[in-house]
Amino acid sequence: MSEAARRARAQTGRARRRRRFVRVLLVIVSVVVIVWAGLGAWFLSDRHRSEPAKSDAIVMLAGADDGRHGVARDLLRDGYAPELLVSNPDAAGKKKAAELCRMEAAECFSPMPKTTAGEVRAVREIAEDAEEFGDGWESIIVVTNKPHAARAGAFFRRCLEDAGDGGGPITVRVVSIEGLDISRLPIHVLRETAGFIKEATVAEAC
Template identity: 35%
Template sequence: MSRRRLLIPASMAALVVILFLNGASGTLLFARAQADPLAKVDAIVVLGGEHDGREAYGVGLAEQGYADTVLLSNPYHGTDAVMAEACQPRSDIEVICKAPVPGTTRGEALMARALAEARDWNSIIVVSWRYHLPRARKIFNECFASPTRSVVMRDVPRDYPFSVAKWQYTYLYQYGGWVKAELQGRCD
């Protein structure tokens, strides 16, 4: 058999192994990521992403008494209807809508840290997707947390009815983001 004829089956087998490992490890690391128990904090930080109920969940936690302030990451354009509604002033809680710079999880952690320093926040709840929690926890631990500041990680309470292909992409994206966070290091 020619070398070229062997290369195609070997490449296909390698791809199957890579996809299997990505799916299995991603399921364990990301899809089954554990949220922290809720606790009263100084502010709730809702990370940007798809409008999957996270804005309402973060505001709802504040309405339940977990914090008096909600920081909504708002990297969206001014015509975003969900954010226009979520950013409306309220009488019972303070809602801050702000665009992170850069418009990444790291930018959101830096934005939260700047507000914590200005407002004497010692603790926050961070709201994101369940599968984003491990990477968001790493970034907030490196860019926000300190001996006097702590982070509670919470996922949006919802199901993720993704196809196998969407899960594969999601896990690969999270691994890529993790590598980027490792390369960037601490935010000092």
């Protein structure tokens, strides 16, 4: 075989390998995009949220000034619950949270750790105190953003299944804000997916 023929064969082999690599890469990228889009749609699904109803308390989870403060305030003023619990008023959105804390029916708390798990534990302790004083809870409204609704609802329901009136479960209704910064959706999907994986593998205590 001549030198020219060997070079041509080598070039053909390299071209085939490049095409194969590009095809594999396109398949991987397509799968990642499909999975990511599916997760985003699942996290934003209405199935994770409820219509507000009369409850024993409203719990606003910590977060940015994305509209949750107004939703929590309106729920309280509309008489959906006699008490508003505001999580982590010294973190993001602290000015809005501080305004809520000045309301007569509001109680602010700083969970430790400052995570959803910490918030659930803090709310459970408050619910247990209410039960101890003969005023056990039967239901709560949890206010958060859309992507967080699925994980927050699952975590609260699991950890409040025996913290209600008479040792029964507390009904958890998750109400989310309507707005969403779509540019931050990938960050939300990553955070919420990691949170679910952590809960499933580490089994955080309530």
